[in-house]
Amino acid sequence: MIVFAGVQDIALPDYRDYRICTHRFLNRAHNGRLPVIFKCYDAQLQVKEVGEKTYDLIIVGAGIIGAAVAYTYCKKYPTARVMLIEKSTKPASHQTGRNSGVIHAGVYYPPGSLKAKYCRQGLEDTLRFCQDYTIPFEQCGKLVVATSDKEVEALDTIFDRCQQNDLSPQRVNAKGITDMEPHIRGEEAIYVSHTGITDYAAITACMLEQARLSGALEIRYQHAVCDIEESDAFATITCQCSGETKQYRAEKLIICAGVYADSLIRQQGLDCEFSILPFKGEYFKLHSRFDDITSRLIYPVPDPAMPFLGVHLTRMIGGYTTVGPNAVLAPGKEAYNNYQTSLAELWQLGRSPGLWKLLWKYRQSVVSELATTLSKRHYASLIQRYCPSVTEHDFAPYRAGIRAQAVTHDGELMQDFCFVASERILHVANAPSPAATSALPIARAILDRAFL
Numbered sequence: 001m002i003v004f005a006g007v008q009d010i011a012l013p014d015y016r017d018y019r020i021c022t023h024r025f026l027n028r029a030h031n032g033r034l035p036v037i038f039k040c041y042d043a044q045l046q047v048k049e050v051g052e053k054t055y056d057l058i059i060v061g062a063g064i065i066g067a068a069v070a071y072t073y074c075k076k077y078p079t080a081r082v083m084l085i086e087k088s089t090k091p092a093s094h095q096t097g098r099n100s101g102v103i104h105a106g107v108y109y110p111p112g113s114l115k116a117k118y119c120r121q122g123l124e125d126t127l128r129f130c131q132d133y134t135i136p137f138e139q140c141g142k143l144v145v146a147t148s149d150k151e152v153e154a155l156d157t158i159f160d161r162c163q164q165n166d167l168s169p170q171r172v173n174a175k176g177i178t179d180m181e182p183h184i185r186g187e188e189a190i191y192v193s194h195t196g197i198t199d200y201a202a203i204t205a206c207m208l209e210q211a212r213l214s215g216a217l218e219i220r221y222q223h224a225v226c227d228i229e230e231s232d233a234f235a236t237i238t239c240q241c242s243g244e245t246k247q248y249r250a251e252k253l254i255i256c257a258g259v260y261a262d263s264l265i266r267q268q269g270l271d272c273e274f275s276i277l278p279f280k281g282e283y284f285k286l287h288s289r290f291d292d293i294t295s296r297l298i299y300p301v302p303d304p305a306m307p308f309l310g311v312h313l314t315r316m317i318g319g320y321t322t323v324g325p326n327a328v329l330a331p332g333k334e335a336y337n338n339y340q341t342s343l344a345e346l347w348q349l350g351r352s353p354g355l356w357k358l359l360w361k362y363r364q365s366v367v368s369e370l371a372t373t374l375s376k377r378h379y380a381s382l383i384q385r386y387c388p389s390v391t392e393h394d395f396a397p398y399r400a401g402i403r404a405q406a407v408t409h410d411g412e413l414m415q416d417f418c419f420v421a422s423e424r425i426l427h428v429a430n431a432p433s434p435a436a437t438s439a440l441p442i443a444r445a446i447l448d449r450a451f452l
């Protein structure tokens, strides 16, 4: 098994027994500065002649990561046989079609992390992809606004991170903030011009269409993978499709299942030392008189312990403005409203090993996020700290998204992207924000280096 995440890519010395020790190993490798053992894989993708019903590559998940893998592979190997399996009726049904649409520039991520590396590359890749395929985007820039002395101190770290990540941030004082954005108030801010907005569902659909046009890709919607096997010769998946059971086999299998990443790792018969917990992000759409309230994205200073960025004011492709998202534990992996769950799912969630430790460790954030979901007025008060003219009466309903966030059995939020691989199968294990921005570099990393 290979695990790669964070500072350097890591190959576990003995992966024959398929025990996953992802986080424990990573902690040891990162904190103890273990010598990292590199295992040399043939970097070139081998496309072979295969018989009927044997694919060169099967990809699971039609979110942006699965689509980016399909696009990158089919572009390079148009004569390959590739299948993409998705349980929903269309692409981008989950995280990819329910996010803020921000093309992140890499403001917050520790230098050397995969998030920092892939986000920076992904910014350029996403802008180029949008230009090449005429997908709407706007590089509108972003202000991170501090509204207290304590937050002003925290801006120093963010400013340093921006510089280390090759951005050219600008410090802006209180007057400068209102000169740039007349509706925004703050003590001080950081301005980053690289950040942009786009429509990730449109990018995903375009990637799949390009891969399909190459002639290499077949797509099967409404196929839910329910079993995964690996033998010396093949990877085989079993799917449920309208009451029928179907099997497909391939030389290689790449699984990009978002919030179900942990379930599919276990379906392969591997131990999984983390759980994917569903963190719901609720948004509101602002009344149309706020469509042009700002010309940039406005973010608060985030809590450095959390991987979430705080409730921000976001110009959206389509010309409207949203506020959000908060971050509350959802009662189910696709519980966009609180009723989309079952007793069985609640029971399973309650038994997730890291859950109770996480809730205790981050109890302050848990309580304050819960308050935002219970009270619109409280939600609005978070925005009023930097944009006093918005009230809860300006809120209209808007779709929620559910983040797939890996949490270790110790209740730690896994901060960086993480992948888990055996001989023929690779799972994208932790790919929360900014993974939409980073999808193309993530796909290249999977295909070029780690796996095939």
Ligand SMILES: Cc1cc2nc3c(=O)[nH]c(=O)nc-3n(C[C@H](O)[C@H](O)[C@H](O)COP(=O)(O)OP(=O)(O)OC[C@H]3O[C@@H](n4cnc5c(N)ncnc54)[C@H](O)[C@@H]3O)c2cc1C
Pocket: 060, 061, 062, 063, 064, 065, 066, 085, 086, 087, 088, 091, 092, 093, 094, 095, 096, 097, 098, 099, 100, 101, 102, 103, 104, 223, 224, 225, 226, 256, 257, 258, 259, 260, 264, 280, 281, 325, 400, 401, 402, 403, 404, 428, 431, 432, 433, 434, 435, 436, 437, 438
């Ligand atoms: C509220 C919110 C805001 C965000 N904002 C941003 C942002 O502004 N910028 C940014 O860069 N990132 C953002 N992100 C993160 C980004 O959206 C995700 O990191 C990215 O979309 C992950 O893509 P994915 O393909 O891994 O997952 P998904 O889009 O969730 O796709 C996974 C797919 O796998 C399918 N699947 C799962 N299990 C099975 C199975 N058993 N069989 C078949 N198919 C299966 C699912 O149906 C789904 O279609 C945000 C996320 C959220 C939730």
